Structures are given as structure tokens and as C-alpha cells.
Amino acid sequence: MSIFQSLVKKEVLHLVRDFRTVTVVLVMPVVLLLLFGFAISTEVNNVRVVAVTDRHTDETRLIADRFRANPYFTFGGTVSYREAESLLRKGKADAAVVFRTEAGRLKLQIVTDASNTTMAQTSAAYIEGVANSSANAADKSAAAVVADTLYNPQLKSAYNFVPGIMGMIFILICAMMTSVSIVSEKESGTMNLLLVSPVRPRTIILGKLVPYFLLSCVILTLMLTLSYTVLEIPFSASVVHVVWVSILYVALALALGLLISAVASTQVSALLVSGVMFMLPVVLMSGMIFPVENMPLPLQWLSCIIPARWYISAMRVLMVQQLPVTYVLTEVAVLSGMTLAVLALAIKKFNAQKR
Amino acid sequence: MDKEIAISVKELTKKFGDFTAVDRINLQVKKGEIFGFLGANGAGKTTAMRMLCGLSYPTSGSGTVAGYDIFRQAEEIKRHIGYMSQKFSLYEQLTVWENLNLFATIYGMPAKKIKEKAGEAFRTLGMEDMRNVLVREIPLGWKQKLAFTAATLHSPDIVFLDEPTGGVDPATRRRFWEMIYRASSEGMTVFVTTHYLDEAEYCSRVSIMADGRIKALDSPAALKRLYRAATMDEVFRTVAKGATRE
Structure with missing residues (x-):
């Protein structure tokens, strides 16, 4: 077995044996989707x-x-x-x-x-x-206003919330779990053992990211399946674009997790940083619940640095409007740029720990 | 390069901003020696050791570890040393065998050799029935032995032990030192930091650090003669008395 394979295997064994966390990680997206899709809705009945x-x-x-x-x-x-x-x-x-x-x-x-x-x-x-x-x-002659709600004629709230929930879940799971798992190795001292060994830092990082990337893909499949079946989001060819943009977003979230782990020294601080710095802005300012366009101008500018804002807006176009990826090139460009920048910064920070 | 020298450093210095953690230290460790690296907390022991292991770059000075330059050949050094950290760090969620296998693989050992060596180690330690037990479930004493085995399974030239006996009862400590002796008798150089001054007596030579500098360096017997002390504890107290950093 190669060094990389054995590192990945170690990570997978950790995930599998930490049964509770994995259950939470797999069940939480489902519960959130169903909760926001059905129970919590802005639809008005009766x-x-x-x-x-x-x-x-x-x-x-x-x-x-x-x-x-x-x-x-x-x-x-x-x-x-x-x-x-x-x-x-x-x-x-x-x-x-x-x-x-x-x-x-x-x-x-x-x-x-x-x-x-x-x-x-x-x-x-x-x-x-x-x-x-x-x-x-x-009366055909009546000069009545004809209001037509495109893409979501019944104004179903699931359409609105699914992109938001996905934007939140991936930040939560990828960034939080990656950072906590790296920082826990720092805390227990096993990170030092890896660093004194002949393994290249690059291999250590990849050995951490790949398992969480695979886990995120499982979650993505789970969420998309639910969205297109239970929540009845219309299925069309745009699903391919949805998957690609989501994978880009997952990569960005993993890079953020890596960056947090390079800065935080304890699991608690890693949790706090990912919680406070990512969760709250995502919920409040990404457009998941409150439309970005209605915010005061300074807050709108601030929302530009929140990755979820771009992802959610792209998902609305791809999932709900079912347009191809060419309509969200700005979002894709911003997300790609952010991924590269965060990754570069994270690797720089990771290497700086040696000095 | 002298074939009999395992570690040699000259004027090794590490500064963090204005603070000089390690101040121009010189030392040589012979092959097969058990070298005790003593010093109070904050004396600069850990920083010095991290530089020798390639975990941290020196600010100035020069040195070789296992015959390789600490500035230019850090990757080569890593291949020839073993490291055991303060907390007997191992992966708690992996079994005894999985831990050994992981670290041996990381050090580039072929699968067949790992099986052979691990089997041997399990027999010597009497851990054969613990092979498939999760590390978090085994007692501290066993964990410590296992951590040492994981650090030495690939037969490194030098093994660095960072306070390997912290929080362990005296009987287990004694048994652990037997392991160290066995490794040393097989030609492995042992570089060990410790808080327990009775353990300093077991070393071939010791150095005592205070305020980032090496204040004394010799065999325990010679040091006791020099400071007219009955035990290493007295020697340590005399040497470290003038220290301003605690």
C-alpha cells in the first residue's frame, strides 16, 4: 500500500468508527432539507x-x-x-x-x-x-393586470430553500469536519508524528482532504436525490451543471476547512471559527433566507465575500430556473477564484507552522 | 564526517522575534549512546529537539543529524530518525496493528517486512493478544511501549524521545528503560528528554539546559564529581539555580 493510500485508509477508518458523527453528518442534511422543504415554509395554506x-x-x-x-x-x-x-x-x-x-x-x-x-x-x-x-x-376586455410567476408558479418554498440548505450544509460539513479532524491531530500530537516522518506535507493534506471530499459527494447525491424526488424540484438536463458547480463549492469549503485548521490550535476554537465565521453569515447574509437585494448597500458589499451567496445564487439559476451553466459564469468565476486564493493561503499557513 | 557521531551541532540558535529560545548550543552525540537532554520547562529543550527532528528551522548555526545537514537535507534526516512525542501519540481509533502498520508504511517499509517486524515486536512485548484492540482501550503503560515500537519499527539510526515517561508509574518507567537499553544495545542512538532526574542516571551522557544554553554536559558520574553531588537531582539544582527563565 502506498503512503497516500494508507493515510486515506486511516482517515476512513476514523470516520467509520466514529459512528455517531457520521450518522449526524448524513442525517442532518436530510432532516434540514425536509424541515425547510415541508414544515418551515413561507407558503400560505388555508x-x-x-x-x-x-x-x-x-x-x-x-x-x-x-x-x-x-x-x-x-x-x-x-x-x-x-x-x-x-x-x-x-x-x-x-x-x-x-x-x-x-x-x-x-x-x-x-x-x-x-x-x-x-x-x-x-x-x-x-x-x-x-x-x-x-x-x-x-371578461376578455377587462384591463386586468396579469401577474405570472415564472419558474415557481405555486411559489413553493422548497424551491427557495433547497439551494440555501445546500450552501449551508457543505460549508458546515466540509469546513467544520475537515478543520476539526486536522486540529484534533494537532492536539493529540499525531500531526507531529506525521510531520517528522518522510511524508510530504502535500501528501498529508491530500490524505485529509480526499476522504472528506468523498463524504461530501455522498451527501451531495443524497441531497440531490431528495430534492428531485420528495421535494419535487423539476428534473432536467441542468442537473449536470448543478453537480459540477456543487463540486466546485465543496472544494472551496474543504480549502476553508484547511485554512481554519492552520490557524486554530484547538478543536473548540476550530468549531467556533467555522461556526461563527461561516454559519451565521451564511444563514443571515447569503440570501438563503433574506434576499441580498433588500439589504443596505454596505451589507450587500459584505455579502460578496461570503462564498455561499454566490453558490446559492448559481443554484437558483441552475436548479430552479434550470438554465445551463453559461448563465452563472460570474458565480462560477468568483467561486473558482475564491477556491484558489483560499487554498494558496491555507498551504502557505500550513507550511509556515514549521518555522 | 566522523562515522561514530550521530548528532553534532555547532552554535545552534533559534529566535522567535526578540526572544532567543535556544542560544548557541554545541553538542555531539555518539552512535549507540543514550543521551539525556535535561532542562527545566521553558529552558529550550523542546525547541532544540524540534530543530534536530526537522520540525523547525534554526535561525543560525549548523549541524548534522545521522550524517545529514539540518538545513539542506531535512528530508534525508526524516528517513533516518524515529520520533516519540510527549503524549505517546497514536491514533486512538485505530487498533494496535493498524497503528504500527500505518507508521511503518509511512517510513517506506515493505508490507512483508512490516508483518515480520511487528510480529517480532508483539512477541517481545507480550502483546500478541492485543493486536486487534483499539489503542484508546489499552492502558497507558502499553500505549507508551507501543508508541516506542511505532517510532523504532523501521530501525532508525536515531530515536528522539520527548519526555517518554510522563505520567507513568515507576515500575512501568523501569520497564520502559529496559526497552531503551535493548534498542541502544542494538546500535540505535537514543536522544531523550526527561523531567525525572533518576532517569538521568541511566543515560550515557547528559546535558543540562537553562535559559536556552547548555550549562553542563558530561556523563552522570563525571557531573556528580564535578559538582560534588550525591545524585543527579543535586547536580541539576546547582546548575539550574542561576536560571532566570522557568
């Missing part, structure tokens, strides 16, 4: 809506029927304006649609309970969608 109308016409009846039939709504029937107001106030209805006929034309007003902003915005958009489509069907 919007309780009531209608207020000054005159019953075929058109208002048609729209009411549509609300009744739509699974996203619970239609509370037609009520008076005063009743609608009290229902909204008591929290027994989430939205009211007011129909008014002026000069033979149907006018619509949507009143929502905006104490929950997300819910109010989303349900208003839904209602508009339902009302408009019926207006179109009933």
Missing part, C-alpha cells in the same frame, strides 16, 4: 377569505366559486362590509375581497390582515391571481 359585494353578478359568483374550489383558501361566504371588518379584527378571517360594480365594470379591493406581513403579502398575491384569472375568463 387563507380564510370572505367576500363582500354590493351586487351579485355571474362574475362575482364565478370568482367566489373559484375561491371555494382553491385548496389554498377556506372560503367563508359572502358577508356585509361591517361583518367582514369585525371578522378581520377578531382574527376569524385573514382577508376580505370587496367587489364593487362601477359603471358596469367590476372593481376589486383586497383587504388583508397584515399583522403577519409574510402571510398578508402572499395571500394578497394569491387572491389577485385567482380573481384575475376569473376576470380574464369572464
Whole structure:
């Protein structure tokens, strides 16, 4: 067996024997994906809506029927304006649609309970969608606004969260696990044994990175399979590009882990550094939850140095819009540049430890 | 180059910024010798030893280890030495055999030879039934012996032992020194740092470091005569008394 093979084998044996960690590492992505994909969603279900109308016409009846039939709504029937107001106030209805006929034309007003902003915005958009489509069907001449939500017509939150979760998981697993495993060898003193041996530092580093790279590929397969089956992200040829860009991102995360391990001297500090420096910015500033475009300008600039921001934005294009990789060349270029820079810095730091 | 010299350094110095950890030390270690490298904590022992092992580059001075230059031939030196660290470091999640196999492979031993040598070592140590036990499950004394075996399985010219007996009971320490003697009688040079001054008596020659410098260097008997002391402990206290760094 070559030196490199025996180093890889050692690392694999460590991973396999540390059964608990491996379980956590494999189960966590699944749980997070399912949690964010299903349980935690910005989708609004069961919007309780009531209608207020000054005159019953075929058109208002048609729209009411549509609300009744739509699974996203619970239609509370037609009520008076005063009743609608009290229902909204008591929290027994989430939205009211007011129909008014002026000069033979149907006018619509949507009143929502905006104490929950997300819910109010989303349900208003839904209602508009339902009302408009019926207006179109009933009266072609009506100058209604046609809102069309491309790529994600049902506004499913899984589409939004899957790229984000992937951006977070890889930083978490690759950077954290690599750095902790290298630093633990520093702590136990086995790193010194390797450094005094004739093994080249390059071989030591590769012997660490390769097993974690393989583990990350397993996780990537797991997450993609889940996304395309359970979470029903439409499967298309762009999956090849998704895989390539993800592998690039994994390489970047591994390089970051290496850099942390060169700087940190204890496992706890490695955990803290990867946790505080990577987890929080990824969650808050990468666009995973809060859109980057809505941030104040200085924060937007700051978000540019967060790798996950670029990865997530590329994944949105590749996974959700299903466009080929040529549409995300900027992101790919930035990620490649970051990988090379971090790797160069990490190797420099690693060698500097000798001095 | 003198064939009988294993380690030779002249004016070896290591500075960290303004702090001089090792200050112009000179020493020669003969082949097959057990050389005790003594000094209080912070005296510069570990730094000096790291330079000899190629873990750290000297700021100035010159030296050879196993006949190779410490500046230009660090890679060659690594091939000819063995190293055992303070904490008997081994991979805790690997078995006894996996650890030996890993380190022997790293030192370029062919698989057949590893089997042969490891089998031999297991027999001498009486560890045959521990082959497939995880290292984290074996007692400290065994771990220490195993670490020494891992450091010497590839028959290096010189083995560096960094405080190899820390935290081990006296009986186990004695047995460990028997291992050191056996290795030395087979021609291996042993360079050992220790805190236990009774162990200094077992060495062929010792050096005592204080404030980054070597204050005394000779055989234990000669040092005791020189300082009119009954034990090495007294010698050490006399020599290290003037030290400003502790």
C-alpha cells in the first residue's frame, strides 16, 4: 500500500468508527432539507377569505366559486362590509375581497390582515391571481393586470430553500469536519508524528482532504436525490451543471476547512471559527433566507465575500430556473477564484507552522 | 564526517522575534549512546529537539543529524530518525496493528517486512493478544511501549524521545528503560528528554539546559564529581539555580 493510500485508509477508518458523527453528518442534511422543504415554509395554506359585494353578478359568483374550489383558501361566504371588518379584527378571517360594480365594470379591493406581513403579502398575491384569472375568463376586455410567476408558479418554498440548505450544509460539513479532524491531530500530537516522518506535507493534506471530499459527494447525491424526488424540484438536463458547480463549492469549503485548521490550535476554537465565521453569515447574509437585494448597500458589499451567496445564487439559476451553466459564469468565476486564493493561503499557513 | 557521531551541532540558535529560545548550543552525540537532554520547562529543550527532528528551522548555526545537514537535507534526516512525542501519540481509533502498520508504511517499509517486524515486536512485548484492540482501550503503560515500537519499527539510526515517561508509574518507567537499553544495545542512538532526574542516571551522557544554553554536559558520574553531588537531582539544582527563565 502506498503512503497516500494508507493515510486515506486511516482517515476512513476514523470516520467509520466514529459512528455517531457520521450518522449526524448524513442525517442532518436530510432532516434540514425536509424541515425547510415541508414544515418551515413561507407558503400560505388555508387563507380564510370572505367576500363582500354590493351586487351579485355571474362574475362575482364565478370568482367566489373559484375561491371555494382553491385548496389554498377556506372560503367563508359572502358577508356585509361591517361583518367582514369585525371578522378581520377578531382574527376569524385573514382577508376580505370587496367587489364593487362601477359603471358596469367590476372593481376589486383586497383587504388583508397584515399583522403577519409574510402571510398578508402572499395571500394578497394569491387572491389577485385567482380573481384575475376569473376576470380574464369572464371578461376578455377587462384591463386586468396579469401577474405570472415564472419558474415557481405555486411559489413553493422548497424551491427557495433547497439551494440555501445546500450552501449551508457543505460549508458546515466540509469546513467544520475537515478543520476539526486536522486540529484534533494537532492536539493529540499525531500531526507531529506525521510531520517528522518522510511524508510530504502535500501528501498529508491530500490524505485529509480526499476522504472528506468523498463524504461530501455522498451527501451531495443524497441531497440531490431528495430534492428531485420528495421535494419535487423539476428534473432536467441542468442537473449536470448543478453537480459540477456543487463540486466546485465543496472544494472551496474543504480549502476553508484547511485554512481554519492552520490557524486554530484547538478543536473548540476550530468549531467556533467555522461556526461563527461561516454559519451565521451564511444563514443571515447569503440570501438563503433574506434576499441580498433588500439589504443596505454596505451589507450587500459584505455579502460578496461570503462564498455561499454566490453558490446559492448559481443554484437558483441552475436548479430552479434550470438554465445551463453559461448563465452563472460570474458565480462560477468568483467561486473558482475564491477556491484558489483560499487554498494558496491555507498551504502557505500550513507550511509556515514549521518555522 | 566522523562515522561514530550521530548528532553534532555547532552554535545552534533559534529566535522567535526578540526572544532567543535556544542560544548557541554545541553538542555531539555518539552512535549507540543514550543521551539525556535535561532542562527545566521553558529552558529550550523542546525547541532544540524540534530543530534536530526537522520540525523547525534554526535561525543560525549548523549541524548534522545521522550524517545529514539540518538545513539542506531535512528530508534525508526524516528517513533516518524515529520520533516519540510527549503524549505517546497514536491514533486512538485505530487498533494496535493498524497503528504500527500505518507508521511503518509511512517510513517506506515493505508490507512483508512490516508483518515480520511487528510480529517480532508483539512477541517481545507480550502483546500478541492485543493486536486487534483499539489503542484508546489499552492502558497507558502499553500505549507508551507501543508508541516506542511505532517510532523504532523501521530501525532508525536515531530515536528522539520527548519526555517518554510522563505520567507513568515507576515500575512501568523501569520497564520502559529496559526497552531503551535493548534498542541502544542494538546500535540505535537514543536522544531523550526527561523531567525525572533518576532517569538521568541511566543515560550515557547528559546535558543540562537553562535559559536556552547548555550549562553542563558530561556523563552522570563525571557531573556528580564535578559538582560534588550525591545524585543527579543535586547536580541539576546547582546548575539550574542561576536560571532566570522557568
